[in-house]
Amino acid sequence: MNQRPLSPHLGVYKFAYTMSLSILHRLTGVAATFGFLALVWWLMALASGPDAYARAMRCLGTPLAKLALVGFTFSFVYHFCNGIRHLVWDTGRGLERAQARMSGAVVVVSALLLTALFVWLGCRALAVTP
Amino acid sequence: MSLRSPLGRVLGKGAAGEGVGHWWVQRVTAVALIPLTAWFAIALVGKQLQSYEVMRGWLGQPWVAVFALLLVLAVAWHSKLGVQVVVEDYVPAKGPKTALLLISTFVHIAAAAAGIFAILRMALA
Secondary structure (H helix, E strand, O other), rough: OOOOOOOOOOOOOOOOOHHHHEEEEEHHHHHHHHHHHHHHHHHHHHOOOHHHHHHHHHOOHHHHHHHHHHHHHHHHHHHHHHHHHHHHHHHHOOOOOHHHHHHHHHHHHHHHHHHHHHHHHHHHHOOOOO | OOOOHHOOOOOOOOOOOOOOOOHHHHHHHHHHHHHHHHHHHHHHOOOOOHHHHHHHHHHHHHHHHHHHHHHHHHHHHHHHHHHHHHHHHHHHOOHHHHHHHHHHHHHHHHHHHOOOOOOHHHOOO
């Protein structure tokens, strides 16, 4: 039973950069799950009242939380862009090697630019004090 | 020679007995999440996040609350299916696999319940 091959056979392929994008899609998906849990925690704080919300926002202001927020931003944005790439593949389009490499590059560049944009917008939104 | 029974072929439910249900719902929630997450992310960074009154007022609006509810539901479902695939692929031992799948299911349902409760409380207060 334990000798049966398991999908997705990570060890048997020659490394290709499109492969790392696929692995990154899973990693960012799992990271985005933790981002979702953080979002729910934030919603609960907001629903609990001004004191709980102030505590939650102080918590989000710590260096470690800021780092996590940047990580969640990249994870979500990358998963969003690469998810659209996957949905296009599901229609049977863009599966040729050259096309997949090209769309992969578009996803990586878009994800990095959007991460920078959202981190900048987020910092600006957080800097405004009531 | 195929070992599949004629009935099995017609039902098309495969070895797991679920057919393409998992795969399809993953896509349906993915499509729903494109506009929902884009709207929420763009709206969020345009708000005064430090102000309790501003954020509470925003999420208390009827349509904002409805779309936030849809967002929480779709994310929870999509995330539950995704984590399930990752666990099934990388955790070969039956015991730990089943335990992780149970934990993931419970955490996702609890998170969805908390998210829905929080939004409803703000919208109906």
